[in-house]
Amino acid sequence: MSMDNLLGLIIALVLFLLWKIDLAATLLNLKALKPELPDEFNEVFTQEKYAKSQEYTRTNSRFHLIESSFSLALTLGFWFSGGFGWLDQFLRGYELSSLVTGLCYIGLLGFGQMILNLPFKVYSTFVIEAKFGFNKTTAKTFIIDQVKGATLSLLIGIPILAAILWIFNSVEHAWLWAWITLTAIQLLLTYLAPTYILPLFNTFEPMPDGELKSAINEVAKKCEFPLTEIHVMDGSKRSTKSNAFFTGFGKNKKIALFDTLIEGHSTQGLVGILAHEIGHFKCKHIIQRLITGIIQTAAIFFLIGLVTDPDSAIAQTIFHSFYIDDVTPYAGLVIFFILFAPVQSLLSIFANMSSRKHEFEADAYAANAQGSSEYLIDSLKKLSADNLVNLTPHPMVVFMEYSHPPMLVRINALRALKFP
Numbered sequence: 001m002s003m004d005n006l007l008g009l010i011i012a013l014v015l016f017l018l019w020k021i022d023l024a025a026t027l028l029n030l031k032a033l034k035p036e037l038p039d040e041f042n043e044v045f046t047q048e049k050y051a052k053s054q055e056y057t058r059t060n061s062r063f064h065l066i067e068s069s070f071s072l073a074l075t076l077g078f079w080f081s082g083g084f085g086w087l088d089q090f091l092r093g094y095e096l097s098s099l100v101t102g103l104c105y106i107g108l109l110g111f112g113q114m115i116l117n118l119p120f121k122v123y124s125t126f127v128i129e130a131k132f133g134f135n136k137t138t139a140k141t142f143i144i145d146q147v148k149g150a151t152l153s154l155l156i157g158i159p160i161l162a163a164i165l166w167i168f169n170s171v172e173h174a175w176l177w178a179w180i181t182l183t184a185i186q187l188l189l190t191y192l193a194p195t196y197i198l199p200l201f202n203t204f205e206p207m208p209d210g211e212l213k214s215a216i217n218e219v220a221k222k223c224e225f226p227l228t229e230i231h232v233m234d235g236s237k238r239s240t241k242s243n244a245f246f247t248g249f250g251k252n253k254k255i256a257l258f259d260t261l262i263e264g265h266s267t268q269g270l271v272g273i274l275a276h277e278i279g280h281f282k283c284k285h286i287i288q289r290l291i292t293g294i295i296q297t298a299a300i301f302f303l304i305g306l307v308t309d310p311d312s313a314i315a316q317t318i319f320h321s322f323y324i325d326d327v328t329p330y331a332g333l334v335i336f337f338i339l340f341a342p343v344q345s346l347l348s349i350f351a352n353m354s355s356r357k358h359e360f361e362a363d364a365y366a367a368n369a370q371g372s373s374e375y376l377i378d379s380l381k382k383l384s385a386d387n388l389v390n391l392t393p394h395p396m397v398v399f400m401e402y403s404h405p406p407m408l409v410r411i412n413a414l415r416a417l418k419f420p
Contacts, residue, residue, distance in 0.1 A: 008321035012076055014342050015272040019072050026061050026399050032394040034059060038408055044385040053388035056132050060118055063128060067120050074116065075269030075338065085323035088331055100164045103158065109334060131240065137238045148200055160185055168308055168329035175305030179298045194247040194254055204231040204256060215271050223369055225278045236260050241387050246277050265379055272366050272376035279365030285358040300340070337363025355403040360413055373414035379392060380407055
């Protein structure tokens, strides 16, 4: 067996092992479902609703296994049938520039993946979410969302991808300049998104004056949080699920609440949720995550530089294992993110551990801001019932996948807090 074939086999086995670990975690999670409702949630769950939440977990778990199995089979099938190399040679036959060839190569692979994933999106939205009473998306809204999303991907994605490919084709220390370029663009998009991108998909109305707005402004002032705008978002346009989020840089902070969230919670409960989000800012979680993301992006581009170095024997071996004759930046980007999947899975475990710690800290901040844990606890319970949350996840799934602690664990931590 040649070194190329051996490397390809090792990579495929690692991807298969990742799928097996995911399968084992999912099956353990299903086995951990308990018919007895935890006493803490007696006020918000009926036995019927609790059974429905467990069935929701089962249905989504089975769907996830089907989707992940399809994705793995598709990737391995396309790879070992020589698809990556065939597409490269096909496009090279048109004798276009390396930049245009690269845009076409990545664009066609991305378009193919989008088309193949579309049936799963449709089934999840119009079958699973509808079955459990969440879906409010009409066929028209769904189609418009897909068209808008694809259009934005083209308008934003093509220039970014073109810039990165040009850098890797033309500039020394390409990984460094690509990292700087992408980081600057990401920061710019984060700044522009609340004003120019999010309104393309949802309507944001200023919150009317009243008890809730006064209470939000009061807690923001108490926390010395520079809140400038409060909006209500039409989340009910697509789902009955609820959420809230902050946007904005520097001293200009904006807050958006789903209309579905406002309908189902008390004023103090909503203030507790928002105080939790303020806690992320005050505890420096947002800046920590931003810096971590920037550092990770630098490492990714450094590794991409190694994978796309035409003079590197390792890069040539990797490309040959994917049945591609010549080392190119555009094929290297595609190959890298396949190779990076195992590393990303490992990194996500540490990222989730940090995120769960941040959630505990933000919960504690919110409780201290209100002088009581009960308001936030009440909202967490209602959110659990409204969103049919799995109340008894398996520890392995929590360790590997949960960015937030399980609800019962969060509530117990809140009850353990001491107040003056």
